[in-house]
Amino acid sequence: MHRIAQIGAGRMGAVHLANAAHNPRLEVAWLVDPRPDAAGIAASAGAQVASVEQVLADAGVEGVIIASSTDTHLTLVKACLAAGKAVFCEKPLDLDLASLLAAEPELAHPKAPLYVAFNRRFDPDCRALQARIAAGEIGDLETLNITSHDPAPPPAHFIPTSGGLYRDFTIHDFDLACWLAPDPFVEVFTWASCLVDPAIGAAGDVDTARTLLRDAKGRLCSISNTRRSGYGFDQRVEAFGPRGMLRAGDLLQDTLQAWRETGATSAPRYMDFIARYAAAYRSEMEHFADILSGQAQPETGYADSVRSLRLAEAARQSLRTGLPVRV
Known part of the structure; x- marks a missing residue:
């Protein structure tokens, strides 16, 4: 059993903590979190509350899950790696591309494993889709369509x-597209609006976007985003090639259907990404256990983080200028 610690017990932290506590290969020893009820949260996972300094000084801690606020990720990752701890970091490593690039000497070839959790790579359907594309089932990939719609917008105070x-x-979606596509994307163009919640616009952001990626051979990926679907969490991926299409998504809470004179009814979609990707989050934690056991190298790390953030920055520049942006 591998002794680990976790930093952060918010929304995503709660998911990772529960999965770590239920994984028979992991022992959660410490939880670092400033909230008043941290001791109770830690106890639910069989852990105790500690400081970051205690975690770093504990030679028995092999790995650390970092699920604190995004603005703390990069500093904590560096500190944990310097202490020889393997790291499971909730995405993203950082929001600033320049800061992330400046950290290359420490993070590109770290002293201990660095694993950045992009959950869709661990979703069973997405993994099956990637494997079948790579196996050439539809021939050489030509285009991708990615739909990613949230059920409802986040509170405005979350945006800044x-x-x-x-x-x-x-x-x-950028990470998913890079994982599925055979070559790097070299150009980004986007249109976006604030159509869902005026408070999001007042906070300086957009909530509805259509983004187009193009690689050097002209292959295209289109990404549809909105902060509000009105019908549940909608995640679909369509891959097209000369021999047909592969499609993943449209998951419902169960497969039961009722057929009556008034028509057919079925279960609703999942109402949030945590429920939709529950299996993926468990697989993420199992992968961390594999890393700690020496059975696997991190499937996602520094290079993947830089690549997806570079596309995100290019999209932001395209939105500002109204022009395609070379990556």
Whole structure:
């Protein structure tokens, strides 16, 4: 069993803490979080409250899950790696591309494993889609369509510290597109508006976007984003090639349907990404256990973080200028 610690017990931290506590290969020893109820949260995982300094000084801690606020990720990652701890970091590593690039000497080839959790790579359907594209089932990939729609917008106070639509939300789609596509994307163009919540616009962000990526051979990827679907969490991916299409998504809460004179009814979609990607989050934690056991190298790390953030920054520049942006 591998002894680990976790920093942060907010929304995503709660998901990772529960999965770590239920993983028979992991022992959560410490939780670092300033909230008043941190001791109770820690106890639910069999852990105790500690400071960052205690975690770094504990030679028995093999790995650290970093799920604190995004603005603390890069500093904490560096400190944990310097202390010889393997790191599981909730995405993103940082919101500032220049800061991330400046950290290359420490993070590109770290002293301990660095694993940045892009959850869609661990979703069973997305993994199956990637494997079948790579196996050539539809021939050489020509185009991708990615739909990523949230059920409802976040509170306006979340927007200023989130990094905005492209760096907080679309960054998952950028990473997914890079993982599925055979070559790097070299150009980005986007249109975006504030159509869902005026408070998001007042906070300086957009909530609805259409983004186009192009690689050097002309292959295209289109990404559809909105902060409000009105019908549940909608995540779909369509891959097209000369021999057909592969499609993943449209997951419902169950497969039961009722057929009556008035028509057919079925279960609703998942109402948030945490429920939709529950299996992916468990697989992420299992991968961390594999890393700690020496059975695997991190599937996602520094280079993937830079690549997706570079696309996000290009999209932001395209939105400002109204022009395509070379990457």
